[in-house]
Amino acid sequence: MGIRQPIQRLGGVTLAILRDMGRMLTFLLYALYTIARRPGRPIHILKQLHFIGAKSLFVICLTAAFTGMVLGLQGYYTLAKFGSEGMLGSAVALSLIRELGPVLTALMVTGRAGSAITAEIGIMKITEQIDALKTMALEPFKYLVSPKVIAAVIAVPLLCAVFDVVGIAGGYVVGVKLLGVNPGTYFFEMEKSVVAKDVISGFIKSLSFGLIISWVCCFKGYNAGHGAEGVSRATTAAVVMSSVSVLIWDYFLTSVLL
Amino acid sequence: MIKLVNVCKSFGSQCVLNNLSLEIPRGLITAVIGPSGEGKSVLLKQLIGLQAPDSGQVIVDGTDITRLGRSSLNRVREKFGMLFQNAALFDSLTVFENVAFPLEEKTSLSRQEIKSKVHEALRHVGLSGIDHKYPDELSGGMKKRVGLARALLLKPQIILFDEPTTGLDPIICRAIHQLIADTHRLFGFTAVIVSHEIPEIFDISHRVAMLFRGEIIEEGPTETVRNSRHPVVRQFIDGSLEGPIQFLK
Numbered sequence: 364m365g366i367r368q369p370i371q372r373l374g375g376v377t378l379a380i381l382r383d384m385g386r387m388l389t390f391l392l393y394a395l396y397t398i399a400r401r402p403g404r405p406i407h408i409l410k411q412l413h414f415i416g417a418k419s420l421f422v423i424c425l426t427a428a429f430t431g432m433v434l435g436l437q438g439y440y441t442l443a444k445f446g447s448e449g450m451l452g453s454a455v456a457l458s459l460i461r462e463l464g465p466v467l468t469a470l471m472v473t474g475r476a477g478s479a480i481t482a483e484i485g486i487m488k489i490t491e492q493i494d495a496l497k498t499m500a501l502e503p504f505k506y507l508v509s510p511k512v513i514a515a516v517i518a519v520p521l522l523c524a525v526f527d528v529v530g531i532a533g534g535y536v537v538g539v540k541l542l543g544v545n546p547g548t549y550f551f552e553m554e555k556s557v558v559a560k561d562v563i564s565g566f567i568k569s570l571s572f573g574l575i576i577s578w579v580c581c582f583k584g585y586n587a588g589h590g591a592e593g594v595s596r597a598t599t600a601a602v603v604m605s606s607v608s609v610l611i612w613d614y615f616l617t618s619v620l621l
Numbered sequence: 622m623i624k625l626v627n628v629c630k631s632f633g634s635q636c637v638l639n640n641l642s643l644e645i646p647r648g649l650i651t652a653v654i655g656p657s658g659e660g661k662s663v664l665l666k667q668l669i670g671l672q673a674p675d676s677g678q679v680i681v682d683g684t685d686i687t688r689l690g691r692s693s694l695n696r697v698r699e700k701f702g703m704l705f706q707n708a709a710l711f712d713s714l715t716v717f718e719n720v721a722f723p724l725e726e727k728t729s730l731s732r733q734e735i736k737s738k739v740h741e742a743l744r745h746v747g748l749s750g751i752d753h754k755y756p757d758e759l760s761g762g763m764k765k766r767v768g769l770a771r772a773l774l775l776k777p778q779i780i781l782f783d784e785p786t787t788g789l790d791p792i793i794c795r796a797i798h799q800l801i802a803d804t805h806r807l808f809g810f811t812a813v814i815v816s817h818e819i820p821e822i823f824d825i826s827h828r829v830a831m832l833f834r835g836e837i838i839e840e841g842p843t844e845t846v847r848n849s850r851h852p853v854v855r856q857f858i859d860g861s862l863e864g865p866i867q868f869l870k
Contacts, residue, residue: 483713486712487711490707490709490712491705491706491707491709492709492710492711492712494666494671494705494709495703495705495709495710495711497669497670497671497698498669498671498698498701498702498703498781499698499722499723499726499727499775500695500696500698500699500701500727501695501723501726501727502691502695
């Protein structure tokens with residue numbers, strides 16, 4: 364009797380997790396099916412591109428500039444210990460293109476646009492706006508999910524590219540302008556060490572991060588609980604889950620793409 | 622015609638609809654009355670497939686919609702319009718965009734044609750000149766009228782009204798009822814109105830069904846139900862505290 368209860372509880376929790384994972388997977392598959400069949404009107408996709416992409420530019424540039432500057436500073440003093448300051452350009456570029464660019468871009472987009480996506484869909488759910496779409500014989504996924512997924516998959520890689528460029532410029536300002544690294548060496552070493560595979564792996568990462576963010580955030584909004592509290596819980600859960608998923612997926616992708 | 626056959630619906634351990642059967646005749650206004658929290662809105666959502674029953678059939682013009690897939694269900698939903706309790710207007714769109722939305726998505730009308738149809742629909746509900754306003758700038762009554770304009774625009778055969786006058790003052794309440802009666806005369810749709818506005822709802826409905834504890838306990842022409850001797854119906858219509866409906870336990 365004593366041991367039965369904890370085992371039952373563990374079983375219940377495991378089943379609940381499996382059920383949620385199944386629902387999330389079904390949601391993703393249906394979203395992809397909807398995109399393949401009727402992706403929605405271009406104007407809806409453009410609106411989402413503007414919201415997820417263009418409106419995130421400022422925060423991406425700001426984060427990228429300071430990330431590049433910190434990398435320049437830390438990299439310079441670390442490399443100076445081995446007399447390899449000239450490698451600063453390649454250290455900054457490789458760190459950004461392969462790892463920090465995609466991951467930090469994804470985390471910034473999650474915080475800025477992902478949370479808003481969950482809140483928007485969650486509020487539409489609790490105020491019966493999604494039901495209103497259904498009663499008009501319209502497919503809610505076509506209006507609420509497909510445009511956001513398409514826009515995120517396009518916007519995140521583009522934002523990541525901007526992040527990389529601005530980050531490299533930030534590293535240049537600190538390394539070359541403040542700490543006196545030779546500008547020719549900074550770019551020459553970068554060009555020598557960065558290969559197409561690095562850029563492609565960064566691109567693949569950011570593409571998949573775009574899908575993860577839009578998938579998790581749309582799902583959480585679509586399944587938000589009751590009232591304002593339900594939406595706020597869904598938003599928090601979406602941001603946490605997206606961020607953690609991005610970091611976990613990053614590890615697996617890195618181990619495959621290296 | 623819509624027919625509910627032995628419909629059961631539970632949420633957890635709470636049974637909301639208990640083997641409920643009801644026929645809604647074509648072209649008439651049928652009111653579903655009953656105390657708050659008895660599952661009237663749940664019943665309405667069964668009719669349009671927004672919620673699936675645990676068992677039983679929901680038959681719309683000979684098709685059991687509980688067995689349909691998404692696309693077939695959408696084809697049946699083309700016959701419906703629905704006015705939600707809180708109007709369910711899209712809050713990021715203006716009044717014009719809200720009303721124009723079904724036309725833009727479901728027809729190939731030109732911008733000019735859509736504009737004239739939207740203005741006509743808004744005029745029908747007495748709301749000209751508020752195109753540019755957002756739902757949060759409207760009063761409760763105005764929201765319901767915009768919702769009605771949106772529901773009417775595609776000229777559906779069946780319109781479901783979920784408590785169309787709840788929370789409105791008596792004058793606006795009467796105006797909305799009048800509007801429903803007028804538009805029904807004009808368009809001749811089948812209407813199902815969920816309401817507990819007694820006795821006003823009797824003035825516009827042709828038939829009334831009373832829902833209590835998950836079952837239809839009385840159903841028939843308005844006058845028959847109005848003069849019913851069933852103790853639950855009687856207590857509800859009279860608004861009496863004494864009787865089988867116990868609110869304070």
